[in-house]
Structure formats: C-alpha cells, structure tokens
Amino acid sequence: MLTQGQLTGLISSTKREAMDASHRFNTNMSFNIPVTFLNQGQLEKRIPDAQRQVGHFIAVARLTKVKQLDQLINVIIRLHKDFPKVQLDIYGYSDGWNNYQTANDLKKIVNNQGADHYIHFRGYQHDLTRVYETAQAEILTSQYEGFAMALLEAQGHGCPVISYDINYGPAEIIDNNISGKLLPANDCDALYQSLRQLLVNPKLFHRYTQNAQHAAAKFSLNEVAKKWQDFLKKA
Known part of the structure; x- marks a missing residue:
C-alpha cells in the first residue's frame, strides 16, 4: 500500500x-x-510503601500461550520454597483456543505442585486499582507484546514492574534498574534472581516504587498530545 x-x-x-x-x-x-495515556491525577497520587504486601506479585495477562505464564508460575513455585510469604495473583480471562488448553495446563501445573494456596487465577477484573496499589511488583513473561499496557498501568499506580525485554513496549515503559527491571527473554533464572532481590533488598524495592510514576509520566496526556502535535506538523 x-x-x-x-x-x-x-x-x-x-x-x-x-x-x-x-x-x-x-x-x-x-x-x-502511544496507544494510551495516564491522567495527571493518577501520576501525582502517592501510594506509601507500607501499603504494599511484600511477596505479593501479580501478572495481568490473558491465559494464552504467548504470555508464557508457565515460566512465571514455575519461578514463583521455586521462590516460594525459600520465601513462604510469596504469592502470585494472575488477572486475565482464559483464552478459549482448543477448549481452554492453555488455562487448563497452567492450572494443572499449580495443582500438581500443590501451589494452589499461593498461586491464584483471579480472572478478568475491570478495575485493578487496589491490586496495583498493594502488590509488590507486576511481572511480564510474554514472547511479545503490542505495547504492554498493563506495565504502564502498574507504574502509574507506583507498582514496580519486572519484565522480559521483548518487542514491543517494556524497554520504553520501564526505566531499567530505576523503576523496575528488564530481563533477557525467557531467562527464568534471571527472573528468579530479580524477584529474590526485591524480597531481600528493601532499598531496591523503595527505589523502584519511588520512581515508577516518574517513569510512567512519559505517557501522560500532555506528552502523548505533544506527539500528536509533532506528527501533524510533519505529516
């Protein structure tokens, strides 16, 4: 064309x-x-670290193969052996492909490992404000993304994000080692080590939370409007 x-x-x-x-x-x-923006009121809202539950990790993703949630689940199971307070809540609807095969496989891993008391499938929820503002971190393990909007939403609520550095989105949303962590794709050991560091290093956790909304400010209404204005001038 x-x-x-x-x-x-x-x-x-x-x-x-x-x-x-x-x-x-x-x-x-x-x-x-960008395909979305955050309002200024959200970016200026202050969420104290004390409100966050240490060891409470979340994933916001459809239960579909491309999200590679099996990798995350297995890392959480490994982490839970050393840190019993660790829990994972997965928010997202089940992909109906092949009679919900991916969702069934993920739930089978959890049940077979006796992890159903600390790994939960919460389904789709329209408003995740409370979740974002109480979790210690959001985690993304996808093969690829179009934008990774959930990472931006999390940072807008002051929630640190740990993500594979994949196309497209995470590297532009996360300020690496400042508001969160970018990891090599499919590196489960690196994911384990990064989550472990969050649990044992309060200063690291504090740095991420204090910088999350600043990183998200790149996607404020004003910043996205400027991009449209620049585009219209060039076009």
Missing part, C-alpha cells in the same frame, strides 16, 4: 516498532505515538 501510494505513512505504538517498520518498509514516514 505504501509503494502504490495508498498510504503515506505508518503509526506504531512504540519507538522500536516504528524504527523496525521504517526499515522493513523503507520509509521515512514511520511515526511513534
């Missing part, structure tokens, strides 16, 4: 994707504009 003149350019939700699209389709009309 670009070569035939049916499109004059492309808009992607992250800088990395816009760059990849520019190279792939050989165009200098490839732009980055």
Whole structure:
C-alpha cells in the first residue's frame, strides 16, 4: 500500500516498532505515538510503601500461550520454597483456543505442585486499582507484546514492574534498574534472581516504587498530545 501510494505513512505504538517498520518498509514516514495515556491525577497520587504486601506479585495477562505464564508460575513455585510469604495473583480471562488448553495446563501445573494456596487465577477484573496499589511488583513473561499496557498501568499506580525485554513496549515503559527491571527473554533464572532481590533488598524495592510514576509520566496526556502535535506538523 505504501509503494502504490495508498498510504503515506505508518503509526506504531512504540519507538522500536516504528524504527523496525521504517526499515522493513523503507520509509521515512514511520511515526511513534502511544496507544494510551495516564491522567495527571493518577501520576501525582502517592501510594506509601507500607501499603504494599511484600511477596505479593501479580501478572495481568490473558491465559494464552504467548504470555508464557508457565515460566512465571514455575519461578514463583521455586521462590516460594525459600520465601513462604510469596504469592502470585494472575488477572486475565482464559483464552478459549482448543477448549481452554492453555488455562487448563497452567492450572494443572499449580495443582500438581500443590501451589494452589499461593498461586491464584483471579480472572478478568475491570478495575485493578487496589491490586496495583498493594502488590509488590507486576511481572511480564510474554514472547511479545503490542505495547504492554498493563506495565504502564502498574507504574502509574507506583507498582514496580519486572519484565522480559521483548518487542514491543517494556524497554520504553520501564526505566531499567530505576523503576523496575528488564530481563533477557525467557531467562527464568534471571527472573528468579530479580524477584529474590526485591524480597531481600528493601532499598531496591523503595527505589523502584519511588520512581515508577516518574517513569510512567512519559505517557501522560500532555506528552502523548505533544506527539500528536509533532506528527501533524510533519505529516
């Protein structure tokens, strides 16, 4: 469509994707504009560390293969052996593919390991404000994402995020080692070590929580509006 003149350019939700699209389709009309924004009131809200439950980790993801929740579940099971207070709550609906195969497989892992008292499938919930503001961290183990909106929502509520560094989103949402941690994709040992550090190092946990909303401010209404304004001038 670009070569035939049916499109004059492309808009992607992250800088990395816009760059990849520019190279792939050989165009200098490839732009980055986020698909969402956070309101200023949320970014200015203060959530004390004391409100967060140490050892309470969350994942916000559909129960589908691409989210690789089996990796997260197995890491939490390993972590729980050394830190009995650890728990994981997974928020997201079950993918119906192949008669809910992924959801059934994940629940089988939990049941077979006797982990159903500290790993819970909470289903889809419309408002996760309380969850984001009481969890110690959100974790993402996907193969890929379009934007990873749940990571931004978490940081907007002051919740640190630990994520595989995958295309697309995490590297632009997380300020690595400041508001959270980026890990090599599929590195379960690195994930274990990062979660362990959060549990044993209160200073690290405090640094992440204090910087989470600052990192999320890159996606405030004003910042996203500026991107649209810049785009309209160039286009």
